Amino acid sequence: MSVPFKNKTVLKILDYYKNLWTLSYTSAIAHWDLETYMPAKGAGARGEALGRLSVIRQKMFLDPGFVALIHKAGREKNLTDQERGVTRNLLRALRVYEKLPSEFIENFERLTNTATVVWRSARDGNDYKLFEPYLTKIFDMNRKAAEYLGYKDSPYDALLDQFEEDLTNREVSEFFGEIKDPLKNLLDQIMRSEKHNNSQKLEKMAYKIEKLKAVNQKILSLFWADFGRFRLDVSSHPFTTSFSGNDTRITTWYHKKDFGRSVLATVHEFGHALYDLQSGPSLEMTPIRSESLVIHESQSRFWENFVGRSESFIKYFKKDFESAVGQKLSTQDIYSYFNNVSPGPLRVEADEVTYHFHIMLRFEIEKDLIEGKIKVKDVRDVWNSKMKEYLGIAPRNDSEGVLQDIHWSGGMVGYFPTYSLGTFLGAQWEEVIKNEKLIINNYDGIKMWLKDHIHKYGSTYTLPELLKKNKMKFDLKVNLNYLQKKYGKIYGFKA
Amino acid sequence: MSVPFKNKTVLKILDYYKNLWTLSYTSAIAHWDLETYMPAKGAGARGEALGRLSVIRQKMFLDPGFVALIHKAGREKNLTDQERGVTRNLLRALRVYEKLPSEFIENFERLTNTATVVWRSARDGNDYKLFEPYLTKIFDMNRKAAEYLGYKDSPYDALLDQFEEDLTNREVSEFFGEIKDPLKNLLDQIMRSEKHNNSQKLEKMAYKIEKLKAVNQKILSLFWADFGRFRLDVSSHPFTTSFSGNDTRITTWYHKKDFGRSVLATVHEFGHALYDLQSGPSLEMTPIRSESLVIHESQSRFWENFVGRSESFIKYFKKDFESAVGQKLSTQDIYSYFNNVSPGPLRVEADEVTYHFHIMLRFEIEKDLIEGKIKVKDVRDVWNSKMKEYLGIAPRNDSEGVLQDIHWSGGMVGYFPTYSLGTFLGAQWEEVIKNEKLIINNYDGIKMWLKDHIHKYGSTYTLPELLKKNKMKFDLKVNLNYLQKKYGKIYGFKA
Numbered sequence: 001m002s003v004p005f006k007n008k009t010v011l012k013i014l015d016y017y018k019n020l021w022t023l024s025y026t027s028a029i030a031h032w033d034l035e036t037y038m039p040a041k042g043a044g045a046r047g048e049a050l051g052r053l054s055v056i057r058q059k060m061f062l063d064p065g066f067v068a069l070i071h072k073a074g075r076e077k078n079l080t081d082q083e084r085g086v087t088r089n090l091l092r093a094l095r096v097y098e099k100l101p102s103e104f105i106e107n108f109e110r111l112t113n114t115a116t117v118v119w120r121s122a123r124d125g126n127d128y129k130l131f132e133p134y135l136t137k138i139f140d141m142n143r144k145a146a147e148y149l150g151y152k153d154s155p156y157d158a159l160l161d162q163f164e165e166d167l168t169n170r171e172v173s174e175f176f177g178e179i180k181d182p183l184k185n186l187l188d189q190i191m192r193s194e195k196h197n198n199s200q201k202l203e204k205m206a207y208k209i210e211k212l213k214a215v216n217q218k219i220l221s222l223f224w225a226d227f228g229r230f231r232l233d234v235s236s237h238p239f240t241t242s243f244s245g246n247d248t249r250i251t252t253w254y255h256k257k258d259f260g261r262s263v264l265a266t267v268h269e270f271g272h273a274l275y276d277l278q279s280g281p282s283l284e285m286t287p288i289r290s291e292s293l294v295i296h297e298s299q300s301r302f303w304e305n306f307v308g309r310s311e312s313f314i315k316y317f318k319k320d321f322e323s324a325v326g327q328k329l330s331t332q333d334i335y336s337y338f339n340n341v342s343p344g345p346l347r348v349e350a351d352e353v354t355y356h357f358h359i360m361l362r363f364e365i366e367k368d369l370i371e372g373k374i375k376v377k378d379v380r381d382v383w384n385s386k387m388k389e390y391l392g393i394a395p396r397n398d399s400e401g402v403l404q405d406i407h408w409s410g411g412m413v414g415y416f417p418t419y420s421l422g423t424f425l426g427a428q429w430e431e432v433i434k435n436e437k438l439i440i441n442n443y444d445g446i447k448m449w450l451k452d453h454i455h456k457y458g459s460t461y462t463l464p465e466l467l468k469k470n471k472m473k474f475d476l477k478v479n480l481n482y483l484q485k486k487y488g489k490i491y492g493f494k495a
Numbered sequence: 496m497s498v499p500f501k502n503k504t505v506l507k508i509l510d511y512y513k514n515l516w517t518l519s520y521t522s523a524i525a526h527w528d529l530e531t532y533m534p535a536k537g538a539g540a541r542g543e544a545l546g547r548l549s550v551i552r553q554k555m556f557l558d559p560g561f562v563a564l565i566h567k568a569g570r571e572k573n574l575t576d577q578e579r580g581v582t583r584n585l586l587r588a589l590r591v592y593e594k595l596p597s598e599f600i601e602n603f604e605r606l607t608n609t610a611t612v613v614w615r616s617a618r619d620g621n622d623y624k625l626f627e628p629y630l631t632k633i634f635d636m637n638r639k640a641a642e643y644l645g646y647k648d649s650p651y652d653a654l655l656d657q658f659e660e661d662l663t664n665r666e667v668s669e670f671f672g673e674i675k676d677p678l679k680n681l682l683d684q685i686m687r688s689e690k691h692n693n694s695q696k697l698e699k700m701a702y703k704i705e706k707l708k709a710v711n712q713k714i715l716s717l718f719w720a721d722f723g724r725f726r727l728d729v730s731s732h733p734f735t736t737s738f739s740g741n742d743t744r745i746t747t748w749y750h751k752k753d754f755g756r757s758v759l760a761t762v763h764e765f766g767h768a769l770y771d772l773q774s775g776p777s778l779e780m781t782p783i784r785s786e787s788l789v790i791h792e793s794q795s796r797f798w799e800n801f802v803g804r805s806e807s808f809i810k811y812f813k814k815d816f817e818s819a820v821g822q823k824l825s826t827q828d829i830y831s832y833f834n835n836v837s838p839g840p841l842r843v844e845a846d847e848v849t850y851h852f853h854i855m856l857r858f859e860i861e862k863d864l865i866e867g868k869i870k871v872k873d874v875r876d877v878w879n880s881k882m883k884e885y886l887g888i889a890p891r892n893d894s895e896g897v898l899q900d901i902h903w904s905g906g907m908v909g910y911f912p913t914y915s916l917g918t919f920l921g922a923q924w925e926e927v928i929k930n931e932k933l934i935i936n937n938y939d940g941i942k943m944w945l946k947d948h949i950h951k952y953g954s955t956y957t958l959p960e961l962l963k964k965n966k967m968k969f970d971l972k973v974n975l976n977y978l979q980k981k982y983g984k985i986y987g988f989k990a
Contacts, residue, residue: 022547025540026521033524037532040723042742045520045779052517056555228535247537284540 004082004282009073013086014286016066021285023057028241032249035235047113055106058097070094085288085460092165093287099148108141112411119409126397128380135408136376139369142413146370156370159414163293164421165462169367172417175476176360179420182480184390186487187353190341193491202329202337207259211324215259216252216266218320223270223443230277237348237406238265240300242276244284249273259324260338261349263317264308271303272296274447278455291459293415295466297422298429299450305352305423306430309338312441339490343391345400353483355423357390362405362416370413427479428472429454499577499777504568508581509781511561516780518552523736527744530730542608550601556592565589580783580955587660588782594643603636607906614904621892623875630903631871634864637908641865651865654909658788659916660957664862667912670971671855674915677975679885681982682848685836688986697824697832702754706819710754711747711761713815718765718938725772732843732901733760735795737771739779744768754819755833756844758812759803766798767791769942773950786954788910790961792917793924794945800847800918801925804833807936834985838886840895847918848978852885854915857900861908922974923967924949 005011027050034046060066073079073087115134122131146155149162154169161167190196216232224230228246235251242248250269254262275296279289290296307313314321314334322329341351347358365382368374374382383402387393395401407415429450438445453470467473488494500506522545529541555561568574568582610629617626641650644657649664656662685691711727719725723741730746737743745764749757770791774784785791802808809816809829817824836846842853860877863869869877878897882888890896902910924945933940948965962968983989 018543019547019551022544022551025544026525026548029525029528030521033528037726037728039726039742039744041721042724042738045739045742048513048780049517049520052514053521056514056517060551226536229537231532231534233532243537244540247534247540249534285543 002080004080004280005086005286007073007076007079007083009069009076010079010083010086013066013069013073013090016063016069017090017287018285020057020061021287023053023060025243027053027057028243032241032243035237035239036233036251043113043117047110051106051109051113054109055102058102058105061093061097067094081457082283082286082288082460085458086286088462089287089291089459096149096162099150100145101148104141104144104148108145108411111137111141112409115409115411116406119403119406123399123403126399126403128398128402131403131409132376135379138408138411139366139376139413142411143370143372154367154371156367156414159370160417161414163412163415164418165292166464167294167417167421172363172421173367175417175421175424176356176363179356179424179476179480180360183353183356183483186480186484187341187343189493190353190487190491191343193493195491196341200340200342202260202333203258203340205259205325205327206257207324208326209254209256212254212259212262215317215320215324216263219263219266219317220270222316223447224274224277230273232266238269240269240272240276242273242290245277245279245281245289248276259321260334263321264304264338267308267313268300268304271300274303274450275299275455278447278451279458280456283458283460286458288460289458290455292463292466293418294422294425294463295454295459297418298425299422299454301423301426302429302450305426306440307443307446309335309352310440311335314338316441336490339486341487341491343393345387345393345395346404348404352423353487354391356420359416359420361386361390366408366413366416421474424476424479425474427482428475430482431478432470432472497575499575499775500581500781502568502571502574502578504564504571505574505578505581508561508564508568508585511558511564512585512782513780515552515556516782518548518555520738522548522552523738527736527738530732530734531728531746538608538612542605546601546604546608549604550597553592553597553600556588562589576952577778577781577783577955580953581781583957584782584786584954591644591657594645595640596643599636599639599643603640603906606632606636607904610904610906611901614898614901618894618898621894621898623893623897626898626904627871627874630874633903633906634861634871634908637906638865638867649862649866651862651909654865655912656909658907658910659913660787661959662789662912662916667858667916668862670912670916670919671851671858673971674851674919674975675855678848678851678978681979682836682838684988685848685982685986686838688988690986691836695835695837697755697828698753698835700754700820700822701752702819703821704749704751707749707754707757710812710815710819711758714758714761714812715765717811718942719769719772725768727761733764735764735767735771737768737785740772740774740776740784743771753844754816755829758816759799759833762803762808763795763799766795769798769945770794770950773942773946774953775951778953778955781953783955784953785950787958787961788913789917789920789958790949790954792913793920794917794949796918796921797924797945800921801935802938802941804830804847805935806830809833811936831985834981836982836986838888840882840888840890841899843899848982849886850918851915854911856881856885857911861903861911865908916969919971919974920969922977923970925977926973927965927967 005014030046030050038046070087070090074091079087115138118134119131122128142159143155146158149158151158156169160169160172220232229248231249233249233251234254236253238250238252240250250266250273252262252266252269275290283289311331315331318329318331318334321334341353343354344350347355350358361383364386365374365379369376369379380398380402384394387395387401433446433449436449438449454466457466461469500509525541525545533541565582565585569586574582610633613629614626617623637654638650641653644653646653651664655664655667715727724743726744728744728746729748731748733745733747735745745761745768747757747761747764770785778784806826810826813824813826813829816829836848838849839845842850845853856878859881860869860874864871864874875893875897879889882890928941928944931944933944949961952961956964
């Protein structure tokens with residue numbers, strides 16, 4: 001890469017930006033700690049501080065000198081790709097900050113901090129009604145945010161754009177429209193097949209947590225040798241956070257049973273982390289380290305689905321899995337277990353096929369709520385009836401139904417679709433990598449490829465730009481074909 | 496307590512102050528993480544962020560509207576004690592911020608971040624010369640800071656005041672002048688006694704780290720039941736940090752041998768933590784939660800010396816200690832071991848008697864450096880010759896000599912004396928508590944007393960004010976008498 005930053009205006013921007021970076025950086029540490037080691041009663045002060053930090057950051061961002069520089073950069077010619085990326089990203093953030101009043105941001109932060117606490121009690125007590133008033137406020141504020149931010153067709157567009165630049169309701173609706181029937185057909189074929197299945201046995205096997213912790217560490221050591229830049233912790237829900245390319249962290253979870261859930265979460269989060277670990281060092285402390293949620297999810301899903309669920313991976317760690325459960329297992333047993341398709345109420349436990357129905361359901365509900373077509377008081381009923389329709393199951397209670405996800409309590413509306421889109425894109429990376437004659441257990445080769453074609457750019461490019469640069473187009477058929485072929489083979493029917 | 500804050504100016508101050516609190520709070524989290532869980536290579540970005548955070552905080556503090564409010568509060572009459580405390584504390588911080596240029600603060604932060612890294616390599620390689628140029632710069636900048644800050648008698652006064660309000664070179668010199676001979680005599684008596692001693696045996700005993708971790712947790716559970724507000728971690732040097740009264744954390748260390756060192760560090764840090772855990776809830780997010788280092792150290796030393804080294808404590812945990820070392824131990828053995836007096840090169844391993852010679856040596860060196868009486872290039876020689884003079888020993892290398900402490904590399908000059916002063920004050924609390932007929936293993940009674948007489952005030956009062964409120968005066972004879980009596984008994988000579 002040639003010198004990424006040389007334009008004087010951009011250099012001034014990046015200099016000032018380091019202060020904004022400082023606040024995001026410390027906020028990320030505080031968030032990580034909140035999820036990993038914070039004593040429970042520290043939550044009150046933590047919420048207060050994080051709320052204030054957002055407002056301090058907004059004020060600092062809206063410094064008139066800085067805003068003028070951003071606008072000036074937007075008019076500059078002959079910028080490098082990285083400089084254009086910085087300018088694009090900051091103009092986008094500026095639009096949000098200028099449009100959302102600071103009291104709105106502060107109130108929203110406060111609301112979601114409280115709502116997350118209430119959501120936890122509601123979930124633990126299976127009591128949707130307890131959470132309902134907060135969910136009502138959250139959707140009210142999201143609608144208001146959409147009005148502040150502006151949109152062309154649907155207020156939901158404004159919310160989607162917050163998580164994936166320029167993503168629209170129309171695109172997402174078309175996407176789900178096109179995958180719905182093929183996936184439904186595939187699921188029906190699987191459910192009707194004779195081989196359907198059996199791997200419940202391994203799911204229910206108890207394991208020793210300390211042993212599985214060591215297995216997860218071993219897996220990560222194989223993928224990424226340098227623990228001077230990377231670490232693994234435990235949290236109530238797995239996540240990745242990257243303070244810098246030299247300090248990137250993931251978490252996983254342990255449930256006493258179902259070791260695959262912990263292992264695949266670890267591999268999934270590693271996929272996220274790798275993007276940050278391999279992002280260009282010259283992008284450190286700039287606004288373009290890694291942003292697009294769809295690209296991010298395409299990385300995590302690539303590792304989870306194509307590496308973690310692969311026969312070669314399973315074979316390599318077979319002895320370790322055996323040791324964690326204290327029983328003999330065959331590679332074939334574990335492979336079936338890691339690739340078992342079975343409708344269930346929980347998104348985070350869903351397989352590669354049923355997963356997208358979980359997302360579709362959430363997408364339809366949040367879009368209809370934002371567009372005023374349904375009301376929060378009806379969400380539980382809508383949820384349960386869609387679950388019946390798509391997967392043929394009924395959640396036994398709210399905690400495995402409408403209250404299972406943290407996202408809405410955290411204020412995130414418009415986030416879910418990136419999960420499915422990213423998963424589909426992940427399959428496209430696998431296809432390209434396969435065409436490069438890289439085999440799936442050549443981890444070093446794969447990492448190098450991902451670095452050179454995706455990671456090193458951070459978010460220099462938008463998702464469409466990155467695809468173009470790699471001579472690709474988003475093509476949902478790739479994942480559909482992959483699923484049809486793979487599960488046809490597993491369940492013994494033809495694609 | 497009646498309403499602590501009602502003055503309108505102070506209320507406005509406290510409202511704005513919450514933003515400053517936010518930055519200190521997040522900075523404290525980042526520091527804690529740096530010492531506990533941060534992957535090593537994260538240090539670069541961490542240093543950059545912490546440096547910038549200090550500058551952002553300084554700028555925010557120096558907001559003209561806020562400064563005007565502080566000055567206004569300084570002229571108000573009829574303030575409550577807490578309001579006076581807030582005003583006093585902020586006027587003090589303001590003096591520092593107004594006098595030290597922001598580039599100075601930033602450069603100092605950068606210097607000390609690098610110096611700490613260099614110090615670690617120098618210490619690990621026993622190479623004082625490697626560290627010398629950094630130490631030279633650090634003392635140069637501290638001298639410069641003293642000039643910026645101003646002082647009456649010695650530039651060292653300005654540095655002492657940063658750590659303990661109004662503490663002067665004259666007071667510290669008098670203090671060490673008065674304790675030097677009595678402690679020297681006591682040490683001579685001990686060294687000449689027949690019973691001197693033997694507890695080297697227990698020091699060198701190996702222990703199982705996981706078991707000792709459980710013992711430390713058990714000790715803390717006895718002292719403080721609520722782990723929803725409190726936690727224990729491991730770091731390379733024990734410390735306490737308090738993000739809020741509801742999120743206060745300590746660390747301890749494990750060295751494979753010498754279990755007392757880990758246990759007493761845990762008890763010591765608990766003493767610090769308790770001050771923060773019991774500070775008045777109405778003081779949360781204000782500048783007067785807990786500040787005075789001497790008061791803080793008096794709390795940690797009180798718990799370490801009077802609880803942790805007591806026979807009743809040892810007896811209570813005897814079985815746990817036995818289990819950690821995997822051997823039978825007598826209460827008397829452990830008591831001798833916890834209360835063994837023996838000159839050694841390391842401050843952090845020093846007993847109650849020799850400890851103060853370690854501090855005296857550092858005090859004399861840093862004072863002479865600041866006053867220009869000695870040069871950094873001579874520090875190692877001065878260190879070694881004073882060590883010989885006071886304790887009759889010669890460090891085998893720099894890592895157990897002049898390079899043993901982190902303080903100077905972190906820029907802290909004028910800090911050490913608070914350790915000895917705090918220890919002496921700790922003995923005074925014990926005397927008062929004993930006069931209240933509280934026995935030393937009545938932990939709840941002691942905690943209540945400490946809360947009502949010290950902790951709940953946070954740093955509403957200066958050290959002299961707090962002593963006055965408790966009808967006390969600083970009296971170094973209390974600790975001298977205690978040491979004479981206790982060690983006379985242990986080593987079999989008369990006080």
